[in-house]
Amino acid sequence: MKRFASGVLLAAAATSSMASPASAYVRYKTTGGKGFFWAKATLPITEYPNDFVQPTMTSDQLIAAATGAAAAWSSQVNPCTYLDLVVSVSADPTPVPANDGRNTLIFHSANWCQLASNGTCEIDYAPAALAVTTDTANRDSGQIYDSDIEINALDYTWADVDPDGGPNPNMDLQNALTHEMGHLIGLDHTCYDPSTGAPQPYDNAGQPVPVCPASPEVQATTMYPSADPGDTQKRTLAPDDQAGVCGVYPVDDPPAPPGSDGCACAVASGPLGGPAWPALAVLGAGAILARTRRQRR
Amino acid sequence: MCPPRRLPAALALTGVLASFLAFGGAASASLILALDMPTLVSRADNIAVVDVVSVKADWNPSHQRILTTVDLVVVDSWKGTAAPATHLQVVQPGGTAGDLTMTVDGMPPFVAGERALVFLRGRSDRASVVGMAQGKRIVRREPTSRRWMVRAPDRAGADFVRSKTAVGPPPVFETGDRPLAEVRAEVRAEVRAEVRAPSATSGGVR
Numbered sequence: 334m335k336r337f338a339s340g341v342l343l344a345a346a347a348t349s350s351m352a353s354p355a356s357a358y359v360r361y362k363t364t365g366g367k368g369f370f371w372a373k374a375t376l377p378i379t380e381y382p383n384d385f386v387q388p389t390m391t392s393d394q395l396i397a398a399a400t401g402a403a404a405a406w407s408s409q410v411n412p413c414t415y416l417d418l419v420v421s422v423s424a425d426p427t428p429v430p431a432n433d434g435r436n437t438l439i440f441h442s443a444n445w446c447q448l449a450s451n452g453t454c455e456i457d458y459a460p461a462a463l464a465v466t467t468d469t470a471n472r473d474s475g476q477i478y479d480s481d482i483e484i485n486a487l488d489y490t491w492a493d494v495d496p497d498g499g500p501n502p503n504m505d506l507q508n509a510l511t512h513e514m515g516h517l518i519g520l521d522h523t524c525y526d527p528s529t530g531a532p533q534p535y536d537n538a539g540q541p542v543p544v545c546p547a548s549p550e551v552q553a554t555t556m557y558p559s560a561d562p563g564d565t566q567k568r569t570l571a572p573d574d575q576a577g578v579c580g581v582y583p584v585d586d587p588p589a590p591p592g593s594d595g596c597a598c599a600v601a602s603g604p605l606g607g608p609a610w611p612a613l614a615v616l617g618a619g620a621i622l623a624r625t626r627r628q629r630r
Numbered sequence: 631m632c633p634p635r636r637l638p639a640a641l642a643l644t645g646v647l648a649s650f651l652a653f654g655g656a657a658s659a660s661l662i663l664a665l666d667m668p669t670l671v672s673r674a675d676n677i678a679v680v681d682v683v684s685v686k687a688d689w690n691p692s693h694q695r696i697l698t699t700v701d702l703v704v705v706d707s708w709k710g711t712a713a714p715a716t717h718l719q720v721v722q723p724g725g726t727a728g729d730l731t732m733t734v735d736g737m738p739p740f741v742a743g744e745r746a747l748v749f750l751r752g753r754s755d756r757a758s759v760v761g762m763a764q765g766k767r768i769v770r771r772e773p774t775s776r777r778w779m780v781r782a783p784d785r786a787g788a789d790f791v792r793s794k795t796a797v798g799p800p801p802v803f804e805t806g807d808r809p810l811a812e813v814r815a816e817v818r819a820e821v822r823a824e825v826r827a828p829s830a831t832s833g834g835v836r
Binding site: 361363364369429430431432433447450456457459460461462463466467468469470471472473478516522526527528531558 | 663664665673690691692694695696697721722723724726728729730731732733734735736738739751752756758759760761762763764765766767768781782
């Protein structure tokens with residue numbers, strides 16, 4: 334009872350001050366601590382399915398996986414954000430991922446490496462990686478200019494897994510793409526690996542990001558860096574993920590249209606470099622739950 | 631902590647079952663494939679305790695991607711031909727050059743001055759880290775015992791994912807920091823086993 338009462342007090346305090354969000358998320362940050370963000374409302378992504386040669390997925394399924402993943406982060410599914418990720422498909426030869434202002438989704442079937450401009454391997458990617466997303470951003474402001482997603486179709490078998498179809502040994506493409514598109518919009522993993530020596534990051538509320546493996550709630554997020562073969566859970570955003578897209582790209586604070594005199598910055602940063610909290614209130618996760626989660630983290 | 635593969639089979643099975651229960655019964659796997667120690671060893675051309683000398687990022691020749699070059703000096707070599715005091719270089723995607731930052735998820739961060747155990751693949755002047763962040767572990771001296779300890783790898787709860795050619799049972803992963811001497815003994819035993827049976831693979835990975 335005492336715990337419930339303190340939870341109510343915390344809920345009231347949180348509601349009144351809007352000082353902390355109902356759900357936590359983690360952003361990529363510059364060395365100066367600024368969160369990554371896009372300064373536009375619509376993010377085009379071009380998918381190049383021609384290099385995908387596995388018989389486990391049709392071209393239509395490849396497109397559906399990408400569009401489904403994009404929709405998961407977009408305004409139609411999340412009314413609290415203005416952001417829209419729009420996937421188009423190209424039959425052109427697959428370009429080399431680069432900082433060229435074009436967001437691409439490509440499949441590596443013949444090699445798994447960073448390609449040089451002449452198409453040769455410049456650096457091998459680890460075969461252990463299922464996918465790699467590269468965000469290019471301004472080192473000071475954190476504004477993202479380009480993002481490319483590369484899928485390892487050389488070492489892994491991808492599929493459109495039936496969520497109700499029982500165990501499946503293949504990796505669900507939409508599941509992985511939803512996670513990678515979270516990186517594309519500037520979100521980082523929801524737990525932290527201390528073994529590499531990296532400093533422990535902080536979430537949007539200024540709390541240390543939990544050490545992996547974290548609580549079941551954190552493990553249930555799309556931005557948790559772990560996925561099961563055959564798992565489709567990441568296709569759907571968890572409250573933490575939704576808080577991320579809506580906190581960084583809140584529907585009530587869209588970026589100024591291109592060419593206008595308004596501020597082009599999409600992020601209403603708080604003292605922690607975080608988002609405008611009031612938009613998070615619509616997410617429906619209560620402060621009591623938030624308190625419970627923070628305790629677990 | 632003893633190397634997991636030396637645990638009695640029943641105890642190892644109990645550990646696996648316990649981890650399944652702890653993680654909702656799922657044999658979860660990272661978006662980076664979780665590698666066990668034998669696989670890390672077999673995939674590496676050089677394994678060494680190193681000091682990080684410098685970390686520099688710059689554009690690639692076509693000015694399309696940023697690459698980070700990490701200069702390492704070998705303290706103790708466990709596999710490969712790199713002698714103590716010689717240098718190894720890691721080149722990996724991502725970094726900051728000029729006013730742009732390229733962030734590539736999964737890449738291990740390096741900081742000048744730190745000591746680490748690294749599993750490297752490829753040429754010694756252009757190596758990559760095996761298994762991305764899994765192939766770099768911080769080495770620190772324990773304040774009380776003054777022993778050198780290797781930070782435990784963490785795979786975000788990952789147990790194992792089978793790639794296309796995987797066979798065999800899932801490996802059991804270590805979960806705690808371990809004395810450097812113990813890890814060295816395990817790695818060197820793996821290297822010796824690899825020399826005796828060069829085609830053997832372990833852990834069922836790839």
